[in-house]
Amino acid sequence: MIYLGIDVSKQKLDLCLLSGNGKKKSKSLKNQPDVELEINDWLLKQKCPPEQVMAVMEATSIYHENVAYGLTENTPVTVCIANPQRVREFARGLGILTKNDSIDAYVLARYGELKQPDVWVPPSPEVRKLKELVRLRDSLQVDVQRAKNRLEKGQSTRTSPEVIASLYRTQCALEIELERVEKLISDHTDKNDGLKKDLELLESIKGIGNVVGTTMLAVLRGNTFKSAAQLAAWLGVVPIEKISGSSVRGLARMSKTGPADVRAKLYMAAVVAARWNGPVKSLYERLIAKGEPAKVALGAVMRKLVHLCFGVLKTGEPWDENYVATA
Structure with a gap:
């Protein structure tokens, strides 16, 4: 197997090819549509059969998607998408502390050569659309809150009526667009039987509402996870201990290696579940009784919710409170 590292940024792609003979070759390309064809041609010029190439890149916001989908759909190159935090830790393990695009x-x-990451499987068009709509909804929610904050600040001082009116119109326009996008998400899931059933399964879990449900649906169906533990690690909700010998006794902390926006939603879901979800509430109270801080207990609840989300989609059965309580 031949390994190709692709460092992705908004404007360009930096390529590093390890052909197996101890040599490496580098190239920089503009990150644009059809760039996968340029990569394919470059590989052929290097006498590297594209079907023998594994391309490894990081999940860089949305900027990696163009080349990832292009390579998968239009070339025989195998694509792997790695967790940026894991790659950074891997670099430190190699003694590489400098960070720039070529390195x-x-x-x-x-990383591809030594770790052999899983092959990336592109999500279906329905899931891709759901991910895009969820991403847009989340962005609009932030914009609406910012508009509200600006209006509140304006109303707390002697702001001219014209400015207040403009701020108010902006807030209303954003709220209307947010409602429209939320309806698009609802219509999209309702029209697709698979997504509709999956969302119903996720929302059967007490504490998982529509916002968290659609987010977790996009995560679970937009990626390939072999286990609930792998999903929890990807989301960064697993505990990391710092214990060594008899002198080092650091507090366990959440790894936080995955998408922060998803963890923020899971945190709010955990607050609700810790009150109303019977088995989860028992877990929370048990940890509090042992002297664990509330945030640590909520972190455990977040991880439990992730496992439940994975479980209902894997089994295809709605959440059963009594089953979970006796399992």
């Missing part, structure tokens, strides 16, 4: 591309190629 990052080399680290990604070495």
